[in-house]
Amino acid sequence: MATGSDIQQRLEEMRAALVKRGVAITPKRAKVLEILATSDEHPNVGDLHAEVQRWHPSTSLATVYNTIELLKETGQVLELEFSAAANRYDGRRPDSHPxxxxxxxxxxxxxxxxxxxxxxxxxxxxxxxxxxxxxxxxxxxxxxxxxxxxxxxxxxxxxxxxxxxxxx
Amino acid sequence: MATGSDIQQRLEEMRAALVKRGVAITPKRAKVLEILATSDEHPNVGDLHAEVQRWHPSTSLATVYNTIELLKETGQVLELEFSAAANRYDGRRPDSHPxxxxxxxxxxxxxxxxxxxxxxxxxxxxxxxxxxxxxxxxxxxxxxxxxxxxxxxxxxxxxxxxxxxxxx
DNA sequence: AGGGGTTTTAGAATGATTCTAATTTGATAG
DNA sequence: CTATCAAATTAGAATCATTCTAAAACCCCT
Structure with a gap:
């Protein structure tokens, strides 16, 4: 279970990584970071966008994607990919295998x-x-x-x- | 390594499953089955479509999707999903975990x-x-x-x- | 030949993501 | 305080795999 200081620490790591990466921690980006450090629901981009908009109503989807991209580059977020590319098929071994x-x-x-x-x-x-x-x-x-x-x-x-x- | 009789056997299973499911094994469907039973390259729908078209040039994408859907329903193909839905994000544990x-x-x-x-x-x-x-x-x-x-x-x-x- | 189902088709619709070009923002120098 | 300039942000278009839809083609059976 995450405690308050766990979250603070996670947030600080994220911020540090972005600063090191050479980009600004703008208010909208800060909010995306906060949601990601806080949420245990594995939000998607739509969820993040909706939540950021509660605080910064003018936020666009592109800003959320942009922030996630920065976090991915710096290894600060795990992406569970469901839409990277076309599905692939295995007809020789239809059972699930690695x-x-x-x-x-x-x-x-x-x-x-x-x-x-x-x-x-x-x-x-x-x-x-x-x-x-x-x-x-x-x-x-x-x-x-x-x-x-x-x-x-x-x-x-x-x-x-x-x-x-x-x-x- | 797959032998010829492995492939034959796999093909027979697929056919049997579709017949049991109550649908016809049409020439185009048969070709999709054959490619899936044969290929070790985990083809995507585009690959399958292109290959089927070499034999049946009038084949539409919809037919390939339709055949795959039947195979999925009957457990005869493993789908490696890359595009089911929106990506999800985990900012609390950015390392890969189950x-x-x-x-x-x-x-x-x-x-x-x-x-x-x-x-x-x-x-x-x-x-x-x-x-x-x-x-x-x-x-x-x-x-x-x-x-x-x-x-x-x-x-x-x-x-x-x-x-x-x-x-x- | 005709009826009645399944199969197949082309193209439109959908939805997440990426791209683009223009606008806004904010830190900084003069 | 104002002008400047790169970074940040925006709306909307573009992309692409997939799903949907309505019509056409096909096949078996009488």
């Missing part, structure tokens, strides 16, 4: 990992849910794309320093 | 399950992928929706038999 998803080329490989016996029942007993299926995906870079990356990077200079700016 | 997703009301709960130590590295060693994050979701019906279901079902008659029909 996959390896390449973030670069969208290749998807099956992964052979036996599922713990009776896991659905165990989770059901603990949480009250009636579990019917699972989804376990590992995301990363496939061997091919790693090679491509190496050749692209070889002989390239280091990063350029990002700009920094005073807050609002 | 979730319980209610299929009825879309409620999402965090699940406390410690991740096996060094799992990313182990998978990397086995597959060559450079794993950077995971996603583990359990899908089911939350306690609230189970209650609603029970009250809705109490005193209701059984199912009506489905129609059955000769094939094309």
């Amino acid at each position: 996959h390896l998803v390449c973030l670069e080329c969208q290749r998807i490989d099956d992964l052979e990992v036996p599922e713990p016996e009776g896991i659905f029942e165990a989770i059901g007993a603990e949480t009250g849910y009636e579990v019917v299926r699972q989804r376990l995906d590992y995301y990363g870079i496939c061997p091919n794309c790693q090679k491509k990356r190496e050749s692209r990077l070889s002989g390239q200079a280091g990063f350029v320093a990002l700009n920094d700016r005073a807050n609002y | 979730h319980l997703v209610c299929l009825e009301c879309q409620r999402i709960d965090d699940l406390e399950v410690p991740e096996p130590e060094g799992i990313f590295e182990a998978i990397g060693a086995e597959t060559g992928y450079e794993v950077v994050r995971q996603r583990l979701d359990y899908y089911g019906i939350c306690p609230n929706c189970q209650k609603k279901r029970e009250s809705r079902l109490s005193g209701q008659a059984g199912f009506v038999a489905l129609n059955d029909r000769a094939n094309y």
Whole structure:
């Protein structure tokens, strides 16, 4: 369970990450951060937008998307993706099983990992849910794309320093 | 590794399931089934459509969606969902962790399950992928929706038999 | 040949997300 | 205090996968 100081700490991490990233903590952005640090309901963009608007009625959807993008870049929010791309299908193994998803080329490989016996029942007993299926995906870079990356990077200079700016 | 008879067997299961479901195995549907039983690339609807069109050029996207829908209903295909609904966000725990997703009301709960130590590295060693994050979701019906279901079902008659029909 | 269902079609509708070009904002220098 | 300028924000258009819809095509059976 989250205590008040947990939330304060989370909020401070988020703010620090954005400042380090070189962007301003504007009132509207601050409100998005606050909702995300507070809510345990896994809100979607529409939820966030509606809530921010209670305080800043002129806020647009684009601002919420913009703030989330910044938080994603800095690892300050976990996105549960339901709409990244087109659905993919597996007709050879119609039972749920783990996959390896390449973030670069969208290749998807099956992964052979036996599922713990009776896991659905165990989770059901603990949480009250009636579990019917699972989804376990590992995301990363496939061997091919790693090679491509190496050749692209070889002989390239280091990063350029990002700009920094005073807050609002 | 899939052998020819594996594929034949898979195909036969799919066909049998659709026949049992009471729909015809038309040439276009048969081609969708064949691709799904054969392909190890987790195709999306566009891929399937393009491939079916090589054999049946007049095939529409709607037919592919229709066939997939039938296969999903009968449990003959695994859908890796990337576009079911709006994305959801967790700002309290930005690290990847397991979730319980209610299929009825879309409620999402965090699940406390410690991740096996060094799992990313182990998978990397086995597959060559450079794993950077995971996603583990359990899908089911939350306690609230189970209650609603029970009250809705109490005193209701059984199912009506489905129609059955000769094939094309 | 005709009836009556299923299947298929093209195109419109939907909905989340991304893009774009214009406007607003706020910190800062003069 | 005002002008300046980049960052922030906006409304609305564009995109894209998916779903919906109403009409047309198809097939079996008499």
